[in-house]
């Protein structure tokens with residue numbers, strides 16, 4: 586079973602971080618593992634604990650950079666570990682727009698109060714001063730506010746006679762160490778599809794072969810025109826090696842939508858017999874002098890592949906319509922599937938790939954994988970809702 590990689594952000598002591606690492610190692614069938622620990626404080630005791638436990642550690646220095654620069658550095662680390670969930674554990678910095686946009690719905694925090702009561706700092710002292718009978722801890726999603734995101738789990742602690750800030754803190758902390766790993770274990774089930782990446786890719790390959798006619802499959806149509814909305818997706822994003830370098834650009838987020846939507850892997854390049862692997866292609870602007878935006882699509886040797894790609898794209902559009910696909914998720918920057926950018930004469934320019942522009946002529950919504958990665962299901966829901974409203 587592949588485990589969801591978790592990154593833990595810390596600034597200090599690290600008892601929650603340690604309990605997450607311990608928990609994930611203790612249970613063999615735990616569906617997640619701590620792959621790295623990131624700190625804004627190079628002297629954080631948590632870093633030493635993590636490195637002693639042989640977890641990769643990073644100190645990302647926040648000085649002399651903007652918040653966005655700082656967070657983009659962190660984002661690179663997260664991507665290099667293919668992180669699925671970020672767990673803040675005593676990280677003393679407010680997460681900014683850069684990370685929130687890219688990791689929305691995947692950043693969790695633990696807070697030592699029963700939220701929404703007592704967000705912020707000095708929590709136990711404020712709770713005792715207020716005379717609460719119960720306190721506890723909460724695991725919540727991180728949004729732009731302070732400890733204000735959706736609550737995912739809570740544990741309570743009854744305030745005892747003669748309770749001090751220290752005793753309450755310790756008893757809450759004990760609960761935190763159990764609650765946090767339990768919530769993460771639940772939460773990865775929510776964000777991850779139950780089947781494994783391997784199973785998903787095998788299923789997509791099967792569909793791809795049938796769609797492209799290399800295998801017959803009478804059941805495919807029934808399967809796809811069922812109750813769920815069907816979505817066309819660039820085949821390389823589904824784990825199929827249909828690119829020029831024979832590699833795929835598998836998009837993990839597809840696993841999350843696989844239960845709600847029927848995924849139809851499409852490749853206009855394959856359908857246009859461009860072959861895999863094939864040399865990289867790029868657009869070339871023709872007839873600029875006549876002010877016409879005529880483009881050609883050439884492989885490295887200068888040979889034109891435009892007509893093949895148009896032909897493959899038309900084929901794919903027929904499949905798209907026959908299977909009642911609602912919208913298309915395309916691999917940005919690809920000469921066929923790019924929805925906003927393509928390479929033209931050595932530069933990345935604002936333009937659509939051939940397949941995408943053919944779909945766009947019919948007002949079929951196209952979502953780029955880059956937008957989808959940031960917004961995952963939210964953007965799909967909005968597109969489908971708009972379509973529904975239009976039909977009414």
Ligand code: GRF
Nearest residue numbers: 598599600601675695696697
């Ligand atoms: C914990 O009380 C946690 O709830 C809060 O910060 C503290 C971190 O403690 N967010 P530790 O570093 O995990 O020991």
